[in-house]
Amino acid sequence: MTQIHPLQRLLRYGRSYRRQIYLASACSLLNKFFDLAPPVLIGLAVDVVVEQQDSWIAQWGFESVTAQFLALSVLTFVIWSLESIFEYAYAVLWRNLAQNMQRDLRVETYAHLQGLDMAYFEERSTGRLMAVLNDDINQLERFLDVGANEVLQVCATVVLIGGAFIVMAPSVAWMAMLPMPFIIGGAIAFQRFLAPRYADVRERVSLLNSRLSNNLSGILTIKSFTAEDYEIERIRQESEGYRLSNRRAIALSAAFIPLIRILILIGFTATLLYGGLQAASGNLAVGTYSVLVFITQRLLWPLTRLGETLDQYQRAMASTARVMDLLDTPITLPPGQQRLPVSMVRGEVQFEDVTFAYGSHHPVVEHLTLKIPAGHTVAIVGSTGSGKSTLVKLLLRLYEVSEGRITVDGLDVRSLAPQDLRQAIGLVSQDVFLFHGTVAENIAYGSFGATQADIEAAAKIAEAHEFIDRLPAGYDTIVGERGQKLSGGQRQRIAIARAILKNPPILVLDEATSAVDNETEAAIQRSLEKITQNRTTIAIAHRLSTIRNADRIYVMEYGQLVEWGTHEELLDRNGIYASLWRVQMGMR
Secondary structure, X not given: OOOXXXXXXXXXXXXXXXXXXXXXXXXXXXXXXXXXXXXXXXXXXXXXXXHHHHOOHHHHOOOOHHHHHHHHHHHHHHHHHHHHHHHHHHHHHHHHHHHHHHHHHHHHHHHHHHHOOHHHHHOOOHHHHHHHXXXXXXXXXXXHHHHHHHHHHXXXXXXXXXXXXXXXXXXXXXXXXXXXXXXXXXXXXXHHHHHHHXXXXXXXXXXXXXXXXXXXXXXXXXXXOOOHHHXXXXXXXXXXXXXXXXXXXXXXXXXXXXXXXXXXXXXXXXXXXXXHHHHHOOOOOHHHHHHHHHHHHHHHHHHHHHHHHHHHHHHHHHHHHHHHHHHOOOOOOOOOOEOOOHHHOOOOEEEEEEEEOOOOOOOOEEEEEEEEOOOOXXXXXXXXXXXXXXXXXXXXXXXXXXXXXXXXXXXXXXXXXXXXXXXXXXXXXXXXXXXXXXXXXXXXXXOOOOOHHHHHHHHHHOOOHHHHHHOOOXXXXXXXXXXXXXXXXXXXXXXXXXXXXXXXOEEEEEOOOOOOOHHHHHHHHHHHHHHOOOOEEEEEXXXXXXXXXXXXXXXXXXXXXXXXXXXXXXXXXXOHHHHHHHHHHOOO
């Protein structure tokens, strides 16, 4: 398969910005047109001084020298004013285009990222994804801010001045244009050699971001294991790798300008010498010679900025490739289209001969069949790794079943709109995630239209109101990133309040009380008894005391159901459940 160049991919993406691009490009070209006019004005002024009444301007009807210079002055004022106007216009247009494009591209990339399955995130670090969403898109913005205009203006300069040379002095034109093929060829060659180096730079910065993100998330572990020096050294190594990668790119890109200057010197010297001899011998008008000398400089010296522009371009293309690769990542879980309003959900859940494996690994769930009637409370227990939490992920359709199917009210979850499916399910997990914000905002997360009264009512049912009221700012207290200012039990009760406020017909409790003390567990149990009434509840637990009153308890081992029944029935059976119960109760 042929690899599409990043610029082509960017241009395809930028089709919706055509009007902005055309306007900005037009202003850039017009600015360059008026920017190149001053050398012509100087040539006209010299022509007036030398030729006086026989000058080129005299042909416009300005016979006196004074009238000619007044006309030149007015023309100069108009040209410089237009140059300034179009410079302002292109700067505003390109910068706004860069801002609009980076905003839309970041939002679209993030939206696409959210649509990818959980396996994608498990295989990639948060820091690397952050580098794409932040650094790479910012790099593209910087190029659109300045680099795109530079490329356009250099091209316009070559065309306009090359045409002027051919019209005014074809015998000298070839000397000024002689370095051009070498400059353009050199730019292409540098581009080819720079591309892999800047790709490596972007990869290095993503590794560094990944390390930093990891360490900031795990700062408690670093401190508790006194690993500060070890982590500083690892950051130093990643930073050094990034520095060396940049150094290799800089060593090549920095050589571009000196080499180009030598080629420019050849073209400028040839024009100065040969054109001067032509003017001295009368074969070339003095005014024309003046224009040629000035515009040769205007043609060739801007090309020295090609090095910086090329540098920006290659960085932007390396970043574009990474962003577009992310956008091109296929969504492996195509969303269903069938709508299922929450108000219509009864809550019957069924697993029909379900088999699932993570990647190419051994199946975690094998040929499992399980029916949960609407409004019933069932518990699933088993040893670590038996596949309990995987069932929750499959029910939420975070992963796709390998075989079989899962239904809600008889409808295959693959056919349902993901928003409707997940809106019908309230998840309270062991690993509670709270966002940086207030307590009230975290309780209302997912129920964004909730009133303060609704939030407080949910907190009271979750037995969280009392401790929230004692916080410095009550419900307006900032919980910190991931809720780090709260205890584990407090975070858990806020998560339960969040689920209560959502009021889903299906409630999933995934080890909801495994990481709290006995007092907190008792409080959580009281709140759970209230909220599990009249709704389907799936409780996954290690602590068997928390699920003894479930309508039915299922025991999982190696991805299969091996026992089921009520608490008393399972104890009488004296199997795996009874053995686990005795261990937890301290009985032999």
